[in-house]
Amino acid sequence: MKQPVRVAVTGAAGQIGYSLLFRIASGEMLGKDQPVILQLLEVPVEKAQQALRGVIMELEDCAFPLLAGVIPTDDPYVAFKDADIALLVGARPRGPGMERKDLLQENAKIFTVQGKALNDVASRNVKVLVVGNPANTNAYIAMKSAPDLNPANFTAMLRLDHNRALSQIAAKTGRAVADIENMVVWGNHSPTMYADYRFATVNGDAVKALINDEEWNRDTFLPKVGKRGAAIIEARGLSSAASAANAAIDHIRDWVLGTNGKWVTMGIPSDGSYGIPEGIIYGVPVTCENGVYTRVEGLEVDAFSRERMDFTLNELLEERDGVKHLLP
Ligand SMILES: NC(=O)c1ccc[n+]([C@@H]2O[C@H](COP(=O)([O-])OP(=O)(O)OC[C@H]3O[C@@H](n4cnc5c(N)ncnc54)[C@H](O)[C@@H]3O)[C@@H](O)[C@H]2O)c1
Numbered sequence: 001m002k003q004p005v006r007v008a009v010t011g012a013a014g015q016i017g018y019s020l021l022f023r024i025a026s027g028e029m030l031g032k033d034q035p036v037i038l039q040l041l042e043v044p045v046e047k048a049q050q051a052l053r054g055v056i057m058e059l060e061d062c063a064f065p066l067l068a069g070v071i072p073t074d075d076p077y078v079a080f081k082d083a084d085i086a087l088l089v090g091a092r093p094r095g096p097g098m099e100r101k102d103l104l105q106e107n108a109k110i111f112t113v114q115g116k117a118l119n120d121v122a123s124r125n126v127k128v129l130v131v132g133n134p135a136n137t138n139a140y141i142a143m144k145s146a147p148d149l150n151p152a153n154f155t156a157m158l159r160l161d162h163n164r165a166l167s168q169i170a171a172k173t174g175r176a177v178a179d180i181e182n183m184v185v186w187g188n189h190s191p192t193m194y195a196d197y198r199f200a201t202v203n204g205d206a207v208k209a210l211i212n213d214e215e216w217n218r219d220t221f222l223p224k225v226g227k228r229g230a231a232i233i234e235a236r237g238l239s240s241a242a243s244a245a246n247a248a249i250d251h252i253r254d255w256v257l258g259t260n261g262k263w264v265t266m267g268i269p270s271d272g273s274y275g276i277p278e279g280i281i282y283g284v285p286v287t288c289e290n291g292v293y294t295r296v297e298g299l300e301v302d303a304f305s306r307e308r309m310d311f312t313l314n315e316l317l318e319e320r321d322g323v324k325h326l327l328p
């Protein structure tokens with residue numbers, strides 16, 4: 001039997017938490033042979049702590065063979081102690097009519113505190129995924145608040161956007177999602193993101209040639225993927241939860257267990273390539289192997305793509321300027 005992996009999840013009693021924890025405990029994230037200890041953080045408010053107790057009762061009632069322990073807490077230093085994986089979900093979601101960046105001032109402080117706690121007590125190899133919005137800039141804040149950890153350990157979730165793009169392309173081409181390779185979503189998890197199928201193939205056929213419709217790309221595909229979160233809020237009255245949890249599982253599973261050469265999108269600190277200033281957390285294509293992600297290098301950036309990539313970058317630069325006062 002393998003040693004248990006410690007998985008910290010913040011916002012554990014929230015909507016995404018409720019879709020996420022059971023799948024982690026059943027082995028869908030780290031493998032069916034990998035025991036886990038869940039370290040669950042919620043705010044120090046009785047209502048949230050009570051809800052968390054209820055979720056834990058349900059986890060117990062599943063009798064998951066891989067669930068080696070559950071640690072509920074309202075203290076980030078307990079939640080992140082020796083954590084191997086940290087899913088930072090806990091943050092306010094947006095409501096109808098809001099943009100994700102409207103959450104910045106309210107949510108940013110959470111990530112200074114949690115970045116510092118990760119810095120002080122998490123495993124030195126902790127893999128951090130920020131889901132709470134605005135996810136890229138929150139990941140940037142956490143990374144900057146954790147100077148003793150490797151910046152490469154901090155990632156933001158663009159996998160939901162990647163998966164949304166795959167589904168739209170599958171529907172448009174009439175092919176299976178599983179057969180699509182080399183999709184990319186550049187930039188910020190916001191409507192400025194640039195979902196890019198120029199390199200995508202399906203069963204070896206070029207997606208761009210199959211679709212052959214730039215107007216559809218610009219006027220239908222890009223807005224549909226970019227504004228999907230808002231469409232779900234409009235329809236459900238609440239932001240996406242099951243699909244967000246699913247994307248978080250995909251992101252960590254691929255990071256830990258590898259992608260077999262397949263491209264996936266992760267928000268990672270830039271190394272300066274593709275004209276993105278170093279350190280900015282930006283969605284790029286990566287492959288993963290042996291617990292390490294590697295950026296796909298050397299892709300051509302044409303004029304349309306440059307414009308889109310700079311547009312989403314400029315938003316990230318603005319967000320970064322807006323939180324400067326919170327950083328060490
Ligand atoms: N990156 C993405 O693709 C993506 C997708 C969906 C949602 N989100 C974001 O994820 C976040 C959570 O969404 P949700 O629907 O689960 O919201 P929710 O309101 O249902 O749950 C959030 C939970 O976090 C808790 N929380 C708040 N501050 C905390 C803190 N400092 N420490 C620990 N817990 C804290 C709250 O008490 C609440 O239980 C939101 O910011 C949402 O916008 C991101």
Ligand SMILES: O=C(O)C[C@H](O)C(=O)O
Pocket residue numbers: 093094100133160228229230232239240244
């Ligand atoms: O759109 C939101 O605010 C929630 C989430 O980021 C999403 O993309 O569904």
